[in-house]
Amino acid sequence: MEDAREALLVLDGLTKAFGDFVAVRDVRLDIRESEFFTLVGPSGSGKTTMIRMLVGMEQPTSGEIRLNGRVLNQVPANRRPTCMVFQDLALFPHKSVGENIEFPLKIAGVAPRVRRERASALLRQLRLPVDYYDKGVNQCSGGERQRIALARALAFDPQILFFDEPLAALDFRLRKTLEKELKDIHRETGKTFVYITHSLEEAMVMSDRIGIMKNGGLVQIGTPHEIYNRPVNKFVAQFMGEVNTLEVEAAGAHAVREVQGEGTFEVRDMPEHFTRGFLIIRPEVMKLGPAAAGAANTVSGRLFNDYALGSRVQYQVRSAGGAQWLVERLQDDPFEGASDGEVTLGWRPEDSILVSE
Amino acid sequence: MRSEPKGRGARTLIALWTVCVVAFLYVPLLAVVLASFSRQRYFQFPIAAWSTRWYEKAAHSLSVRDLVWTSLSVALLVTLFSVLLAFFGALAFARYDWRGRKLYQRLVLLPLFFPQAVLGLALLLWFSVLGVQTSWHTAVFAHMIWIVPIVILIMSIQVYSFDPTLEEAAYDLGASRWQVLREVTLPILSPGLVSGAIFAFLLSWGNFPLSLFSTGADQTVPEWLYAKMVSGYTPMVPTLGALTMASAALLLLLVWLVWQTVGRGRRRLARR
Amino acid sequence: MSGRPAASERAAPTGVRRWWRRPGPLCAFPVSLFLLAGFAGPLVIVLAYSFMPPRTFSLRQAPTLENFASVISDSYYLSFFWSLFLATTAVLILFLVCYPIAYGMAKLFGRWANLVTALVALPLLISENIRLFGWVLVLLKNGILDGTLQQLFGVSVSGLLYTVPAIVLGLVYVYLPFMLFPLVIGISMVPESLKEAAADLGASRFEIFREVELPLSMPGIMIGGILSFILALGSLAESKILGGQTVIMIADDIESAFTFAQNWPKGSVLSVLLIALSGLIVVMLFRNIDLDRIIGRR
Numbered sequence: 001m002e003d004a005r006e007a008l009l010v011l012d013g014l015t016k017a018f019g020d021f022v023a024v025r026d027v028r029l030d031i032r033e034s035e036f037f038t039l040v041g042p043s044g045s046g047k048t049t050m051i052r053m054l055v056g057m058e059q060p061t062s063g064e065i066r067l068n069g070r071v072l073n074q075v076p077a078n079r080r081p082t083c084m085v086f087q088d089l090a091l092f093p094h095k096s097v098g099e100n101i102e103f104p105l106k107i108a109g110v111a112p113r114v115r116r117e118r119a120s121a122l123l124r125q126l127r128l129p130v131d132y133y134d135k136g137v138n139q140c141s142g143g144e145r146q147r148i149a150l151a152r153a154l155a156f157d158p159q160i161l162f163f164d165e166p167l168a169a170l171d172f173r174l175r176k177t178l179e180k181e182l183k184d185i186h187r188e189t190g191k192t193f194v195y196i197t198h199s200l201e202e203a204m205v206m207s208d209r210i211g212i213m214k215n216g217g218l219v220q221i222g223t224p225h226e227i228y229n230r231p232v233n234k235f236v237a238q239f240m241g242e243v244n245t246l247e248v249e250a251a252g253a254h255a256v257r258e259v260q261g262e263g264t265f266e267v268r269d270m271p272e273h274f275t276r277g278f279l280i281i282r283p284e285v286m287k288l289g290p291a292a293a294g295a296a297n298t299v300s301g302r303l304f305n306d307y308a309l310g311s312r313v314q315y316q317v318r319s320a321g322g323a324q325w326l327v328e329r330l331q332d333d334p335f336e337g338a339s340d341g342e343v344t345l346g347w348r349p350e351d352s353i354l355v356s357e
Numbered sequence: 358m359r360s361e362p363k364g365r366g367a368r369t370l371i372a373l374w375t376v377c378v379v380a381f382l383y384v385p386l387l388a389v390v391l392a393s394f395s396r397q398r399y400f401q402f403p404i405a406a407w408s409t410r411w412y413e414k415a416a417h418s419l420s421v422r423d424l425v426w427t428s429l430s431v432a433l434l435v436t437l438f439s440v441l442l443a444f445f446g447a448l449a450f451a452r453y454d455w456r457g458r459k460l461y462q463r464l465v466l467l468p469l470f471f472p473q474a475v476l477g478l479a480l481l482l483w484f485s486v487l488g489v490q491t492s493w494h495t496a497v498f499a500h501m502i503w504i505v506p507i508v509i510l511i512m513s514i515q516v517y518s519f520d521p522t523l524e525e526a527a528y529d530l531g532a533s534r535w536q537v538l539r540e541v542t543l544p545i546l547s548p549g550l551v552s553g554a555i556f557a558f559l560l561s562w563g564n565f566p567l568s569l570f571s572t573g574a575d576q577t578v579p580e581w582l583y584a585k586m587v588s589g590y591t592p593m594v595p596t597l598g599a600l601t602m603a604s605a606a607l608l609l610l611l612v613w614l615v616w617q618t619v620g621r622g623r624r625r626l627a628r629r
Numbered sequence: 630m631s632g633r634p635a636a637s638e639r640a641a642p643t644g645v646r647r648w649w650r651r652p653g654p655l656c657a658f659p660v661s662l663f664l665l666a667g668f669a670g671p672l673v674i675v676l677a678y679s680f681m682p683p684r685t686f687s688l689r690q691a692p693t694l695e696n697f698a699s700v701i702s703d704s705y706y707l708s709f710f711w712s713l714f715l716a717t718t719a720v721l722i723l724f725l726v727c728y729p730i731a732y733g734m735a736k737l738f739g740r741w742a743n744l745v746t747a748l749v750a751l752p753l754l755i756s757e758n759i760r761l762f763g764w765v766l767v768l769l770k771n772g773i774l775d776g777t778l779q780q781l782f783g784v785s786v787s788g789l790l791y792t793v794p795a796i797v798l799g800l801v802y803v804y805l806p807f808m809l810f811p812l813v814i815g816i817s818m819v820p821e822s823l824k825e826a827a828a829d830l831g832a833s834r835f836e837i838f839r840e841v842e843l844p845l846s847m848p849g850i851m852i853g854g855i856l857s858f859i860l861a862l863g864s865l866a867e868s869k870i871l872g873g874q875t876v877i878m879i880a881d882d883i884e885s886a887f888t889f890a891q892n893w894p895k896g897s898v899l900s901v902l903l904i905a906l907s908g909l910i911v912v913m914l915f916r917n918i919d920l921d922r923i924i925g926r927r
Contacts (some may be wrong), residue, residue: 053531077529088405090526094544103540156530371733378730379748382805386752388773393764393822400766402776446660448652451924455653463915465660468668470856470911472863475900478887479671482897486674486688502667505660513924515785557756563756566865572888579756586762587872595766598759605754 008033008055008192009160013063016049023049025216026063031160031194036186038203040239041213046166046197050213054194055084055162067159073126084162088169091137097123097148098133104156122151125188127181143174145229150185163195167202179205200240204228212236233357236269237280242314242326246279246287248354256354262321265297265347277356283328285351286350288315288343295346301325306335317345386602392595399590411596421597427493428562428577434497435561439508440554446505447512447549452521466508476502477570484571491573499571500561507560508553515549555612559605672904680896686893696898705882705899711833712879715793715868716861719800720854723808726801727853731812736821742813749806761799761870768795771774791873799867804857811856814923816842848918854915859907879903 007030016024024046028036031037032331041047054065056071056077065072072080083104091100099106101119110118116133123130126147132140137148142172146166153161163182165173183206197203203210211221211234220232231237234245248256250270256279257264265279287295301319313334327345329335337343391594392400396408415421438502449455450462468476480499519542527541530536563580572580578601585594667696680692683699689898700706734742752760767773770787778784789795797871817840843850861867865880872878 018620057525057529077525078531083529083531084526086522086526088522090520090522092523092527092541092545103527103532107527107531107536107540152530259548368733371729371737375733375738375745378726378805379745381832382749382802384767385760385802386755388763388766389759391773398790400769401771402766402773403780408758442660442663445656449657449660450656451921453653453656455651455655455657458653459920461657461661465664466920467911468664469861470907471858472865472880472903472907474865475863475883475903476668476671478883478900479675480667480680480898481887483667483671485686498667502664505663506675509660510924517921517924538886559754562755563759565756565758578825579758580764583758583866583870584755586758586765590696594762598756601759602755609751609754 002023002152003081003303008064008068009194011054011063012066014050014053014060014065015062016046016053016058016115017061022061023216024053027218029211029218029221031192032201034190034192034287036183036193037209037211038197038207039211039213040197040200040203042198042239044214044215047198047213051162051164051194052081054160055082056080058243081158082160082162083153083156083158084164085149085166087164087166089145089166090154091145091149093136093138095137096133097128097135097137097140100137100148101151101155103152105167118155122155124323125154126151126185142165142170143178146170146178147181150182154185154189154191158191160192160320161193163193165197168197171196175202176205182206185213185301200227211331212239229353231280231353231355233355234278234280237278237353237355242283244281244283244325246281246323247277248279249276250274253347258321260321260323262319263299265352267352267354268349269354271354271356274354277354280353280355281347281351283311285347286325286327288317288327288329289337289345292344292346295353296349298346299325300342300344303335303337303339303341305312306339317343368559389595389598389602393536393599395547395592395595398590398592400595409593411592412600415593415596415600418593420570421593424578424581424597427572427575428579431493431496431500431568431577432558435500435504436554436558438497439501439557440507440550442501442505443508443512443553443557444546444550446509447516447553450509451513451516452519465506465509468502469510471503473503473564473566474569477567480567481570491571493572493575493577496568496572496575496577499567500564503567504557504560508557511556512546512549512553515546515552519545551612555609559608562605563601639757670743675897675900675904678894679901681894681897683894684892696894699895699903700898705879708877708879708882709902711876715796715800715876715878716858716864718797719804720808722797722801723805723857724812724850724854727805727809727812731809731849734809734813735817742924746810746813749809753806757803758801758866758870761866764795764799764802764871765790786860790871791875793872793876796868796872796876796878799871801860803864803867804860807860808853808857811849811853812846813858814850815846815853818849818923819845848923851914852918854922855910859910862907863903 009031011027011029011031014024014027014029015022027050027108039047039050039223046220049058053060056072056075056079060073067081095103097098098119099115101122102115105115105118119133120130126199128144128147128151130347132144135289137145140148148167151194167178170178179202182193186206195203195206199203200210200212203259207224209221209223212219212227214235220236222228222230227236228240231240237243247259248265249259251257251264254268255264255266267279271277292298299317299319301317301323303322304316304318306316307314308331309328311331312328315327315329315335317327319325325345327335335343391402391404393409393411394409395401395404396406396410397404433492446465449458450465477499480502481491482497484495489495523541523545524537527537532540563579564577565583568580569583576584578597582594584596586590634806674688677688678864679696680694681688681690682693682695683749734745738745765772768789770790772790774789778786797827823841823845824837827841832840863880864878865884866874868881880903883896883899883903886892886899890896
């Protein structure tokens, strides 16, 4: 089972301060052998500083980084058995594709013939044509460059491979393809991948576990399933995408009251000692119009606008109290109601999420 | 694109004006070359009789050989030292972000804003206070005060476009600092190094105001030319002048050819 | 720079290792040391000599202000005036000559701009006095211009050399690249979209120039103007080779005080005044300019 794995990388109270500004604050985290772990956070959340400490480009202010029980804090980047795929890939423009991939082997003093074989093998593994060996890196497409950078990092044979948002600059479709490819490579090689990104969606596709960062600290660690279904606070819930968020206070064992007077709603699970917090309902679990009839929680309002989101359609409803509600339905199952008409929306108690902050 | 605010007429006028001004820059060079082929002892135009006798004289003159040798020694040493100093100077100027960099940038460029003649005289005083006998060795030092900042400026342009994450990536993949320098930094910055070296050589080769006060008993070609221009015309002035122009052009051509051959392989890889 | 101390690998960074981790100051160190010895040192000495009694060669005399007084009494201010006048004239002409070319290079010529750059830069690599000597050959009585005009029209223009306009010509000729290149950089820093936006908002061609192009290309104009002004202010060869003895410029006076008159303190005072004037202008320039943006185009 997953939890039986021994922790490969241990971060113990890791902190980094630049003068008065604390970029990373007391992070404790175990990363297991062969897992795909992703750190997600908005820009400024400290994830870049974090990964730069992990590869050795920055020194922690306090705390420890341990790899297989060995403290890495003072070991410079070139002596660590880990390496990184950079955000802009950092391919050497004066070297060919093959020379780029061979670079870590050349540094390690591997014989040219062996290097070349290894580079060719990596080209094949990453589904790049073997005759790309002599091609210039600047002549390759975005996706190809991505694979070359990955091949170069794999040639280093790192114990942990770090990724600093390498897909951020690519267009949507290519990014989706490469996300899956990366997950496949992870499976094929069995290496430990630590990935950072600002997109929770991207993290969901690839990761075994996800850590969510905010203001330099880890807010939640969990599997994609846990993060999606049991966010610990409003920040995590909203990070995934648009959600309906209501400020509420406890009103009985299984009910909460919206503070602006939108109504009192039934919930299934109430956290312990819950007095005041937020009720979160995802737009896709909301029912609209006739479908809402009979739901335990209902609100009525006017349908204000609709937005086509590709596979789904989103509806904005404004309730009498002035709140804006979002409802999403599949694109082939649209809501057949007049715009600006009176509508009822509703949801089941088990679809609501309650968080205290 | 939206309508170009300048019409076709203005465009042609600007192009024409540019051609005229560029031609203007080459008028005196042409004049020197013309004069060097004149047979007469005193220059007159149109040239009555053409000859290459002054070139023959120059080729056989021992004093000319001395002058060229002095100028060449100074220029070569200036090139070597300037490139070494300026390479690191340019890294500090444009590559690294450090406290005091803004001040450093300004201080390094300060000598460029200085009249060279005044700088040369100040150096003369400095050498005499330090008790250093001026000769072509001190001229190397003097030239560098003015040339190192220029080479830093030229190299900085290349360094600015250098992506520091390339160094980090190499370092991360296990390279030592020396390996990073040899495998990544130097090869990528080499065009800047070469252009810096060419500028250093040619600026030293042609420098006059700094040489004037710092060479002591030795004399460089530009110094000798100046002395002859002020004190009395000899047909050797245009001849030597034309020769220095030809040697500068030859050097540039040579470097360009080497660059073409070496660069062909490189460019195939690194098309920017 | 004794290399990486292996033993202290895991210890806190100290001493040499701390330096290693700050490559900026480390790289700046050799150049700074060199300029300290070769630039700052001489300037201090010049300043020291300016307070020595006239015609002394040692620095061990009682300081005096005598030399500064003699600048007024011996009417050296005249050569200052000439230098300022000639430099100002040259810079104004240079700006008018270079602006259209710079505009063309930055906005119109495309690939041809590289050729123009090369053609303008090449003469810089040839000794200034050879190029000025070329002008002597052109302007000389029976020289290239005079000879050609005589041949074609029978007109003689013999009095061109050794005049004030000849000196201005020399200054404009020699310092043209120093005005042109900063201007090109300055003008290319003006985004085309801003001009289009101004045009779209109803600005005329001249209003666009005055309200958008001129202020935004100001850093380049300032650098070009000040660089060529200061270099012209301290120029020596132009007035000597093309001006004969018509006009004495300040650098001329400085040179003869040091060499012919053997009066180092007098020369030092004139140098100090020239340096102070140039230095003041440069400091004012540097305060308003971001070098990273101009050189690195960031």
